[in-house]
Amino acid sequence: xxxxxxxxxxxxxxxxxxxxxxxxxxxxxxxxxxxxxxxxxxxxxxxxxxxxxxxxxxxxxxxxxxxxxxxxxxxxxxxxxxxxxxxxxxxxxxxxxxxxxxxxxxxxxxxxxxxxxxxxxxxxxxxxxxxxxxxxxxxxxxxxxxxxxxxxxxxxxxxxxxxxxxxxxxxxxxxxxxxxxxxxxxxxxxxxxxxxxxxxxxxxxxxxxxxxxxxxxxxx
Numbered sequence: 583x584x585x586x587x588x589x590x591x592x593x594x595x596x597x598x599x600x601x602x603x604x605x606x607x608x609x610x611x612x613x614x615x616x617x618x619x620x621x622x623x624x625x626x627x628x629x630x631x632x633x634x635x636x637x638x639x640x641x642x643x644x645x646x647x648x649x650x651x652x653x654x655x656x657x658x659x660x661x662x663x664x665x666x667x668x669x670x671x672x673x674x675x676x677x678x679x680x681x682x683x684x685x686x687x688x689x690x691x692x693x694x695x696x697x698x699x700x701x702x703x704x705x706x707x708x709x710x711x712x713x714x715x716x717x718x719x720x721x722x723x724x725x726x727x728x729x730x731x732x733x734x735x736x737x738x739x740x741x742x743x744x745x746x747x748x749x750x751x752x753x754x755x756x757x758x759x760x761x762x763x764x765x766x767x768x769x770x771x772x773x774x775x776x777x778x779x780x781x782x783x784x785x786x787x788x789x790x791x792x793x794x795x796x797x798x799x800x801x802x
Contacts (some may be wrong), residue, residue, distance in 0.1 A: 665738060677782075
């Protein structure tokens with residue numbers, strides 16, 4: 583009986599898995615779980631960086647809606663000294679044209695008193711563009727007059743600055759010329775123009791960036 587027990591015990595010892603192999607198998611099982619946990623922690627950290635930016639890297643003054651949505655360009659002394667105009671270009675190619683804050687009209691005593699879109703051979707405010715194909719849009723050169731801005735003592739011609747299709751003029755300025763004083767770069771814009779890509783590249787070379795314009799007018 584004892585001999586049988588000894589033989590049976592020996593067989594069990596021979597077929598038993600060594601302790602070191604058991605430990606290795608256990609480590610192999612733990613490693614994938616550890617890798618998954620580390621990846622999850624890394625993804626959480628990256629997500630946190632995206633959702634909660636580093637305060638030290640934020641600008642002191644947040645960008646305005648214009649700065650965030652448009653690339654700012656300027657046409658200083660356009661056709662005449664002091665006739666500074668801006669061209670804000672959206673990513674879709676549309677260009678918003680208006681008076682830069684340094685335009686001479688803002689320096690006249692009493693400020694801007696009237697805006698007249700009846701220039702050239704047609705009234706720009708009477709133009710109505712319709713449909714996706716912008717039917718009835720007029721095609722103008724960069725020096726084409728858009729409107730006349732009047733002050734108590736003088737008047738100034740505002741021009742397209744870019745060659746393209748005139749899609750819209752700001753008719754609100756006819757009854758509310760004061761918008762040019764309160765928000766010339768927003769509600770007080772003059773017109774919206776769509777240039778062809780090739781025409782835009784040509785005119786872009788003649789315009790100044792915001793930084794260049796600030797240096798030119800000592801606005802820094």
